[in-house]
Amino acid sequence: MGSSSLPLNSIAMACQVVNAAKVATAFINEVRAAIDASAASPLLVGFLANDDPAARKYAEWTARTCQETGIRFELRECPRTELEDRIVDANEDPAVNGIMVYYPVFGGPQDQYIQNTISFSKDVEGLCHKYRYNMYHNIRFLDKAETQKCIIPCTPLAVVKILEFIGVYNSILPYGNRLHGRVITIVNRSEVVGRPLACLLANDGAKVFSVDEFGIMEFHRGEGIKLKKHEVFETKVTLAEALAKSDVVITGVPSPNYKLDTSLLKDGVIAINFSTFKNIDHDAIKEKASIFVPSIGKVTVAMLERNLLRLQAYQASQSA
Amino acid sequence: MGSSSLPLNSIAMACQVVNAAKVATAFINEVRAAIDASAASPLLVGFLANDDPAARKYAEWTARTCQETGIRFELRECPRTELEDRIVDANEDPAVNGIMVYYPVFGGPQDQYIQNTISFSKDVEGLCHKYRYNMYHNIRFLDKAETQKCIIPCTPLAVVKILEFIGVYNSILPYGNRLHGRVITIVNRSEVVGRPLACLLANDGAKVFSVDEFGIMEFHRGEGIKLKKHEVFETKVTLAEALAKSDVVITGVPSPNYKLDTSLLKDGVIAINFSTFKNIDHDAIKEKASIFVPSIGKVTVAMLERNLLRLQAYQASQSA
Numbered sequence: 001m002g003s004s005s006l007p008l009n010s011i012a013m014a015c016q017v018v019n020a021a022k023v024a025t026a027f028i029n030e031v032r033a034a035i036d037a038s039a040a041s042p043l044l045v046g047f048l049a050n051d052d053p054a055a056r057k058y059a060e061w062t063a064r065t066c067q068e069t070g071i072r073f074e075l076r077e078c079p080r081t082e083l084e085d086r087i088v089d090a091n092e093d094p095a096v097n098g099i100m101v102y103y104p105v106f107g108g109p110q111d112q113y114i115q116n117t118i119s120f121s122k123d124v125e126g127l128c129h130k131y132r133y134n135m136y137h138n139i140r141f142l143d144k145a146e147t148q149k150c151i152i153p154c155t156p157l158a159v160v161k162i163l164e165f166i167g168v169y170n171s172i173l174p175y176g177n178r179l180h181g182r183v184i185t186i187v188n189r190s191e192v193v194g195r196p197l198a199c200l201l202a203n204d205g206a207k208v209f210s211v212d213e214f215g216i217m218e219f220h221r222g223e224g225i226k227l228k229k230h231e232v233f234e235t236k237v238t239l240a241e242a243l244a245k246s247d248v249v250i251t252g253v254p255s256p257n258y259k260l261d262t263s264l265l266k267d268g269v270i271a272i273n274f275s276t277f278k279n280i281d282h283d284a285i286k287e288k289a290s291i292f293v294p295s296i297g298k299v300t301v302a303m304l305e306r307n308l309l310r311l312q313a314y315q316a317s318q319s320a
Numbered sequence: 321m322g323s324s325s326l327p328l329n330s331i332a333m334a335c336q337v338v339n340a341a342k343v344a345t346a347f348i349n350e351v352r353a354a355i356d357a358s359a360a361s362p363l364l365v366g367f368l369a370n371d372d373p374a375a376r377k378y379a380e381w382t383a384r385t386c387q388e389t390g391i392r393f394e395l396r397e398c399p400r401t402e403l404e405d406r407i408v409d410a411n412e413d414p415a416v417n418g419i420m421v422y423y424p425v426f427g428g429p430q431d432q433y434i435q436n437t438i439s440f441s442k443d444v445e446g447l448c449h450k451y452r453y454n455m456y457h458n459i460r461f462l463d464k465a466e467t468q469k470c471i472i473p474c475t476p477l478a479v480v481k482i483l484e485f486i487g488v489y490n491s492i493l494p495y496g497n498r499l500h501g502r503v504i505t506i507v508n509r510s511e512v513v514g515r516p517l518a519c520l521l522a523n524d525g526a527k528v529f530s531v532d533e534f535g536i537m538e539f540h541r542g543e544g545i546k547l548k549k550h551e552v553f554e555t556k557v558t559l560a561e562a563l564a565k566s567d568v569v570i571t572g573v574p575s576p577n578y579k580l581d582t583s584l585l586k587d588g589v590i591a592i593n594f595s596t597f598k599n600i601d602h603d604a605i606k607e608k609a610s611i612f613v614p615s616i617g618k619v620t621v622a623m624l625e626r627n628l629l630r631l632q633a634y635q636a637s638q639s640a
Binding site: 084 | 399430432437453515553
């Protein structure tokens with residue numbers, strides 16, 4: 001409405017800033033409708049076993065979002081030394097449909113052990129080995145009949161859904177190859193977000209430059225679309241070279257000090273930031289990008305809720 | 321013989337230095353006899369996917385030890401980007417009885433992902449989640465009939481076998497409680513050795529102080545022997561207090577700079593070092609300890625071979 005008075009030039013050149021809430025809406029509505037139509041509202045249990053204020057804030061946010069969609073959410077607090085036993089109890093309790101943990105708990109590799117103690121049938125975050133293995137190997141279903149889709153980790157899945165929403169996935173191409181031809185740089189290669197995301201996008205046909213502090217790796221299918229799953233290569237490509245080729249740049253550096261050098265980006269690039277810190281300067285990116293998504297948290301929580309509904313359905317089919 | 325000429329006093333006061341090779345001998349002989357008596361020598365595949373000279377040395381050492389006992393060992397080298405696919409191939413190859421990886425590969429949490437890609441039926445190192453979970457929960461058998469013992473990670477198991485050899489386990493006490501009354505400090509709480517070891521010893525009845533750079537945790541069964549598995553507690557006990565109470569001290573700090581302060585030890589303590597570095601000064605400890613085990617590597621490899629034979633037997637019973 002208001003933009004109709006702007007000259008055509010400036011409309012065409014304006015960077016579109018896409019708010020995560022806008023992307024989340026359709027998913028949230030879907031979740032709410034499903035819960036309204038169902039007899040039993042699912043129960044999500046969140047475990048808080050640390051003193052981290054950021055973790056508590058995330059827990060409060062989960063509680064609020066669950067309330068909005070009609071999901072029952074129960075925050076269970078305990079000392080970290082009791083966490084594993086409490087998770088085992090929740091695994092065995094048929095009243096619990098989904099389990100999540102607010103990390104870090106111990107920090108380091110013991111937290112990865114904790115991720116694997118959550119039963120895959122209740123793992124809403126999709127962080128246990130079974131789901132990660134299936135994701136890396138492009139195994140998309142839990143069963144041979146292909147009725148039960150695998151759970152995908154929430155944050156990488158949120159990025160995929162945002163890429164679909166903003167038109168980076170091309171629905172003219174066949175399912176499973178809708179990123180063919182796209183070049184994407186991801187600045188983060190953590191086991192929780194960056195590496196799974198690189199693999200998901202490569203499995204969907206993209207060429208991905210995966211960047212961390214030690215170097216760059218390439219995730220893609222090699223030449224053509226012969227391979228069923230992505231391949232990974234060490235590469236000598238520099239960040240400047242990678243960004244110069246990239247249609248999409250995705251940042252997720254967990255530090256207030258990291259700032260993406262926007263001068264290296266292609267004109268008209270699509271930029272997404274999933275770090276809780278502002279890795280991309282909001283003013284500078286608007287001079288370069290066609291589309292900018294400054295944060296993704298609301299979509300992540302929507303994916304968490306979507307995963308919960310799936311798990312609830314799988315549990316019901318198991319006990320039926 | 322030679323010592324018969326020493327005065328009685330000095331014999332009684334001498335610290336016994338126990339060489340790992342001496343502890344390993346019985347196990348190595350057992351493995352060799354089992355292989356000699358069997359139709360098929362087991363095949364162990366080791367994956368080397370890094371440029372670390374220490375890893376290559378360990379690989380060469382495995383090869384030599386396997387040759388001595390009649391185990392077929394095959395070193396497979398590949399770029400780290402191909403490791404996972406090569407492991408999957410070995411998982412599926414019925415000719416392969418055991419799989420091990422020389423770490424670090426990627427370093428950090430991706431290596432823990434790799435640990436879990438090895439099939440539990442071939443995991444000679446006992447590092448996959450299933451074995452670790454069972455160990456922490458004191459689940460000692462894979463099957464309900466209790467015919468197949470769980471695989472225990474090699475290094476912690478080597479320490480247990482050394483503690484049995486040097487008389488810390490009291491065979492007068494019932495199996496599963498033979499460390500009751502013992503206080504043990506472990507300086508290392510890694511996911512690969514220190515934490516599993518603390519749990520194993522606590523599950524066998526000991527009170528364990530588990531020390532890392534961030535603090536001390538206690539692993540024990542609480543009061544008495546009511547509990548089936550260990551409990552873990554945060555503690556404010558200092559290292560000096562822990563060592564003053566400890567019958568056994570076990571060091572495993574992966575740094576050439578760490579030296580245990582032997583002045584804090586009880587007179588007559590038993591000291592074991594599993595670090596590749598000398599965490600305990602050899603001269604100083606001989607003034608304090610009744611028994612000192614300066615390294616454990618040979619026992620660790622013996623445990624690896626023992627685990628391999630077990631897995632081979634389980635595989636045979638599966639395919640029978």
